[in-house]
Amino acid sequence: MPVDSPPPTLLIVDDDEAILTLVGRFAERAGFCVRTCAGGWEAIERLARERADVAVVDLRMPDVGGLDVLRAIREADPDCQVILMSGAGTIESAVEAVKLGAVDFLTKPFDFARLKALLGHVKEDASRRRRVLEAERKVARDLEFCGMIGRGPAMQELFGLIRRLAPHVRTALISGETGVGKELVARALYQLGPRRGRRFVTINCASIAESLFESELFGHVRGAFTGAVDSKPGLFETADGGTIVLDEVGEIPLAMQAKLLRVLESGEVQRVGAVEPRRVDVHVLAATNRDLRAEARAGRFRLDLFYRLGVVELWVPPLRERREDIPYLTAAFVRDAGERLGKRLAGPTPAAERQLVAAPWEGNVRELRNVIERACLLADGDFITEREIQSGAAPSTGTGTRGFDARGPAPEDGPAGDDHSLSSLEREHILTVLAQSGGNKMTAARRLGLSRRALYRRLERYGIRP
Ligand SMILES: Nc1ncnc2c1ncn2[C@@H]1O[C@H](COP(=O)(O)OP(=O)(O)OP(=O)(O)O)[C@@H](O)[C@H]1O
Ligand SMILES: [Mg+2]
Numbered sequence: 001m002p003v004d005s006p007p008p009t010l011l012i013v014d015d016d017e018a019i020l021t022l023v024g025r026f027a028e029r030a031g032f033c034v035r036t037c038a039g040g041w042e043a044i045e046r047l048a049r050e051r052a053d054v055a056v057v058d059l060r061m062p063d064v065g066g067l068d069v070l071r072a073i074r075e076a077d078p079d080c081q082v083i084l085m086s087g088a089g090t091i092e093s094a095v096e097a098v099k100l101g102a103v104d105f106l107t108k109p110f111d112f113a114r115l116k117a118l119l120g121h122v123k124e125d126a127s128r129r130r131r132v133l134e135a136e137r138k139v140a141r142d143l144e145f146c147g148m149i150g151r152g153p154a155m156q157e158l159f160g161l162i163r164r165l166a167p168h169v170r171t172a173l174i175s176g177e178t179g180v181g182k183e184l185v186a187r188a189l190y191q192l193g194p195r196r197g198r199r200f201v202t203i204n205c206a207s208i209a210e211s212l213f214e215s216e217l218f219g220h221v222r223g224a225f226t227g228a229v230d231s232k233p234g235l236f237e238t239a240d241g242g243t244i245v246l247d248e249v250g251e252i253p254l255a256m257q258a259k260l261l262r263v264l265e266s267g268e269v270q271r272v273g274a275v276e277p278r279r280v281d282v283h284v285l286a287a288t289n290r291d292l293r294a295e296a297r298a299g300r301f302r303l304d305l306f307y308r309l310g311v312v313e314l315w316v317p318p319l320r321e322r323r324e325d326i327p328y329l330t331a332a333f334v335r336d337a338g339e340r341l342g343k344r345l346a347g348p349t350p351a352a353e354r355q356l357v358a359a360p361w362e363g364n365v366r367e368l369r370n371v372i373e374r375a376c377l378l379a380d381g382d383f384i385t386e387r388e389i390q391s392g393a394a395p396s397t398g399t400g401t402r403g404f405d406a407r408g409p410a411p412e413d414g415p416a417g418d419d420h421s422l423s424s425l426e427r428e429h430i431l432t433v434l435a436q437s438g439g440n441k442m443t444a445a446r447r448l449g450l451s452r453r454a455l456y457r458r459l460e461r462y463g464i465r466p
Pocket of ligand 1: 148149176177180181182288365442
C-alpha cells in the first residue's frame with residue numbers, strides 16, 4: 001500500500017455524547033479520520049453528501065433508529081461497513097442487523113479489543129482493494145496495444161488481426177457501434193503499417209456540407225465555382241503517399257460515392273473544374289457505425305463501393321460483449337484522469353466496479369471514459385464510489401450536471417434561469433440529449449430526430465463545442 005494513501009474515515013452515530021468521545025478517541029488512535037453525528041437523521045443526511053469507510057451506529061436513538069440508518073447506508077453506499085452497538089442488546093435486533101448486512105453487533109459497555117479487530121479488518125480491506133487496483137492498473141499498462149486496452153478474447157483476436165494485416169492493407173473498412181474505438185483501430189493499422197510516419201489525414205464525412213464534398217476531397221481549380229478564388233488541392237492530394245481515414249463513410253452522399261469509387265479504382269483524382277486527372281497514391285481506411293450492407297440494400301450506399309472498401313473488414317465489438325475489459329479500461333482512465341486532475345486516485349470500490357461492469361454502455365468505451373472522468377472529478381477520497389459513478393452516468397437537466405462532452409459556453413445574454421425563448425430551450429435540450437448520449441453526436445441526432453448534418457448546424461449555431 002502506498003504510504004501516503006489517506007486514512008480511512010469512520011463515522012460514529014450516537015445520541016450519547018460520552019460514547020462519541022470515547023469511540024472517537026479510540027478510532028483516531030487506530031488511524032481513522034473520525035466524524036461524529038448526534039442522531040440518525042443527521043447521519044443519513046451526512047452520508048448523502050460524504051462517504052465513510054465504516055460507520056459505528058447506536059441501535060436506539062430518539063429520532064431515527066440504528067437499523068434505519070443501517071438500511072440507508074446500505075442503499076447509499078454498499079461499500080461502507082456498518083457496526084451496530086446497543087446498550088441492551090436484543091437477539092432479534094442483532095439478527096436483523098446482520099441480515100441487513102452489518103459486519104458486527106457490539107453490546108455496550110463493549111469490548112474494545114473486538115472493536116479494534118473489526119477496525120483492523122476494515123483497514124485491511126481498503127488496503128487489499130488498493131493493491132488489487134494497483135495490479136489492474138499494471139495489467140492495463142502491459143496490455144496496451146497501440147493505445148488500446150483489451151484483455152478479453154474478442155479484443156485479443158482483433159489485435160492479432162491488426163498485427164497481421166497492417167503490413168499489407170491498402171484499403172480497409174472498420175465497423176462497429178459508436179465509441180467502440182474505430183479511430184484507434186485505424187491509427188493502429190497506420191502505425192504498424194509501411195506508411196508509418198507519412199501523412200495521416202482524418203476526415204469526418206458527416207461534418208462536411210454536401211456541396212463542399214467534392215472540392216474538400218479532390219480539390220478545385222481557380223474559378224471552378226463562385227468563391228473558388230484560388231486553386232486548392234483536396235485531401236486526397238494532401239495525403240498523397242500516406243493514409244487517409246474516411247470517418248463515418250456511410251454519410252457520404254450517393255453522388256460522391258461514385259466519384260470516390262472511381263478514385264479508388266483508378267488511383268487518380270480530378271480537381272473540380274480541372275481537365276486532367278492527377279495520380280495519387282493513398283491508402284484508404286474507412287470507418288462506419290452503420291451497417292453498410294443494410295444501407296446498400298436500402299439504396300443509401302453503393303454496393304460496389306462497399307465491396308471495394310470492405311476487401312478487408314475489421315469489426316470492433318461493442319463494450320457490452322466484452323465486459324471483462326471494463327476493469328482494465330477503468331484502471332487506465334482513472335490513471336489518466338488522476339494525472340490530469342492532479343489527484344491521487346486508487347479506483348472504484350468493489351460495489352462501484354460491479355456497477356460499471358453491469359452497465360449497458362450504449363455509448364461504449366467513449367461513454368465509459370466520460371463517466372470515469374466525471375466520477376474522478378467528483379471523488380473526494382481516493383476511492384470512486386457508486387454515487388460518483390451514478391452522477392457521471394445519469395446527467396440530467398435542472399441540477400446543472402452534464403456529460404463531459406456536452407459542455408458548451410454559457411448563453412451570451414439573458415439570465416439563464418428565466419430565459420424561455422425557444423432557441424434557448426432547444427439549446428438546453430440538445431445539451432441534455434448529447435450528455436445522455438455520452439457526447440456522441442450520432443446517437444444524439446437519432447434521439448433528437450435530426451440528421452447528422454442538421455445537428456452539426458445547430459451545434460454551430462448555439463456555439464456548442466463538443
Ligand atoms: N480499447 C480501448 N482502449 C482505450 N481507450 C479506448 C479503447 N477504445 C476506445 N477508446 C477510447 O474511447 C473513445 C472513443 O474511441 P473512438 O473515437 O476510436 O471511437 P469510434 O468507434 O471512432 O467512435 P465514433 O463511431 O463515434 O466515431 C476515445 O477516447 C478512445 O481513446
Ligand atoms: Mg470515430
